Amino acid sequence: MPHRSIAAALVALAASALFAGESAKPNIVFVLTDDQGFGDISAHGNPILRTPNLDRLRAESVRFTDFQVSPTCAPTRSVLHTGRHEFKNGVSHTIFERERLTLQATTLPQVLKAAGYTTGIFGKWHLGDEDDYQPGRRGYDEVYIHGGGGIGQTYPGSCGDAPGNTYFDPAIRHNGKFEKTHGYCTDLFFAQALKWIESVQGRQPFYAYIATNAPHSPLQVRPEDEARYAGKVDANTAKYFGMVANIDDNVGRLLERLRTLGLERNTLVVFMNDNGGTGGVRTFNAGMRGQKGTPYLGGTHAASFWRWPGKLAPADCDALTAHLDFFPTIAEIAGAKLSADVQKQIEGRSLLPLLIEPGAARDPDRTLFTHVGRWPRFSDPDQAKFAKCAVRTPRWHLVSERGGATPAWELYDVATDHGEQTNVAAQHADIVAQLAARYDTWWRETRPLLVNEKAIGPKLNPFKAAYWQQFGGGPTAEDYRIMEPHQTQLPGGAKKKKKR
Numbered sequence: 356m357p358h359r360s361i362a363a364a365l366v367a368l369a370a371s372a373l374f375a376g377e378s379a380k381p382n383i384v385f386v387l388t389d390d391q392g393f394g395d396i397s398a399h400g401n402p403i404l405r406t407p408n409l410d411r412l413r414a415e416s417v418r419f420t421d422f423q424v425s426p427t428c429a430p431t432r433s434v435l436h437t438g439r440h441e442f443k444n445g446v447s448h449t450i451f452e453r454e455r456l457t458l459q460a461t462t463l464p465q466v467l468k469a470a471g472y473t474t475g476i477f478g479k480w481h482l483g484d485e486d487d488y489q490p491g492r493r494g495y496d497e498v499y500i501h502g503g504g505g506i507g508q509t510y511p512g513s514c515g516d517a518p519g520n521t522y523f524d525p526a527i528r529h530n531g532k533f534e535k536t537h538g539y540c541t542d543l544f545f546a547q548a549l550k551w552i553e554s555v556q557g558r559q560p561f562y563a564y565i566a567t568n569a570p571h572s573p574l575q576v577r578p579e580d581e582a583r584y585a586g587k588v589d590a591n592t593a594k595y596f597g598m599v600a601n602i603d604d605n606v607g608r609l610l611e612r613l614r615t616l617g618l619e620r621n622t623l624v625v626f627m628n629d630n631g632g633t634g635g636v637r638t639f640n641a642g643m644r645g646q647k648g649t650p651y652l653g654g655t656h657a658a659s660f661w662r663w664p665g666k667l668a669p670a671d672c673d674a675l676t677a678h679l680d681f682f683p684t685i686a687e688i689a690g691a692k693l694s695a696d697v698q699k700q701i702e703g704r705s706l707l708p709l710l711i712e713p714g715a716a717r718d719p720d721r722t723l724f725t726h727v728g729r730w731p732r733f734s735d736p737d738q739a740k741f742a743k744c745a746v747r748t749p750r751w752h753l754v755s756e757r758g759g760a761t762p763a764w765e766l767y768d769v770a771t772d773h774g775e776q777t778n779v780a781a782q783h784a785d786i787v788a789q790l791a792a793r794y795d796t797w798w799r800e801t802r803p804l805l806v807n808e809k810a811i812g813p814k815l816n817p818f819k820a821a822y823w824q825q826f827g828g829g830p831t832a833e834d835y836r837i838m839e840p841h842q843t844q845l846p847g848g849a850k851k852k853k854k855r
């Protein structure tokens with residue numbers, strides 16, 4: 356134990372040195388990409404895709420190499436904003452009002468504002484499109500976003516974007532009013548974030564959340580970016596890699612601008628992807644099983660880079676960590692005081708001790724729960740209790756992919772079998788029983804918090820209604836049909852591909 360307490364004291368000392376005085380509060384820039392996989396980074400071994408700026412950011416960062424997120428979009432975003440599992444936020448899908456972050460939650464930007472920060476979001480929100488759920492009412496001072504889960508989307512009820520939008524020249528909602536833009540979505544979001552950073556820097560510490568819509572499908576790509584990979588991979592992968600390359604260019608511009616503004620050493624830059632791989636997994640999936648929308652590691656293993664020059668020494672940290680930890684870590688770095696209610700809300704733990712000392716003691720018994728959700732609308736979640744779910748500890752991954760009301764457990768020793776190829780459930784019945792019992796307890800405490808299961812949205816997507824109010828025009832009978840809020844299936848004529 357003495358070793359442990361000396362290490363703890365050193366970490367505490369280092370932590371206090373990070374926050375020597377109010378002026379030391381760092382700016383924070385958080386870049387979250389949509390549907391980029393862990394394997395879609397060249398430093399992770401991708402044989403085709405080149406991401407020199409992400410590679411450089413990675414090299415200059417503390418990297419959490421066993422970092423887990425949720426298997427789809429809105430769930431991960433709700434966890435990042437609250438520090439607790441998405442089901443406890445009422446988020447069990449990406450549409451059908453089940454993407455709305457419960458109004459009972461306290462969000463990270465709310466806590467940061469109370470700690471003296473100004474806050475901005477640029478890109479994808481996807482936690483509710485009705486006014487009360489919009490980021491301007493949930494802690495963000497500056498809001499520059501598209502609607503729904505992606506640019507151009509239309510779903511029943513509330514979830515959807517402005518009418519007619521594509522990834523080029525989209526109408527973007529800027530602090531409540533639409534602006535008709537000129538440019539490609541990712542370029543627009545980074546450019547607006549930089550413009551805002553320049554306007555607030557030096558006056559107040561800032562938190563800039565840049566959440567790209569790319570490289571999520573549809574694969575609308577700048578022709579010059581697609582050309583970078585044409586002929587090297589199949590046509591769709593070339594488009595997808597082109598979208599990632601464009602993100603990489605923008606990350607480069609961001610880092611360079613922080614440097615020329617003199618903000619590099621006083622700014623923490625965090626990078627993550629939001630779920631498992633999609634358009635790039637045929638080329639490279641970093642040896643993992645599964646992808647977005649699955650409970651295997653290929654569905655949840657994400658990049659997690661934390662760069663703060665002069666404060667955090669670049670290193671790998673292989674502790675089991677998760678998106679649950681983002682809120683408490685950022686709150687601690689920002690010097691935020693958390694109320695008892697917020698402390699109770701947070702399930703994650705601050706990663707600051709690991710950021711300062713990547714080899715610091717970790718919990719060998721840490722337990723994380725994954726569930727893909729997405730059971731049929733208005734159905735009983737208990738019937739899907741064991742459908743596409745998992746329990747993770749540093750060594751073990753208990754997975755039930757094909758279960759329903761009863762489990763179909765598989766067990767993987769991911770310490771030696773990261774590709775989850777050998778099911779060892781029969782050899783380790785004790786581990787299966789132990790982790791399954793933890794899952795039962797978790798389900799029991801989570802189940803009452805699924806507050807959006809019966810929710811019915813408005814007759815028209817709020818983004819479309821607001822756009823028509825601002826610019827004229829209006830809904831057709833077909834618009835009302837497609838957005839009819841009670842539907843359990845997506846109507847014919849609407850985009851049938853489910854958004855995640």
Ligand SMILES: [Ca+2]
Nearest residue numbers: 389390428629
């Ligand atoms: Ca996503």
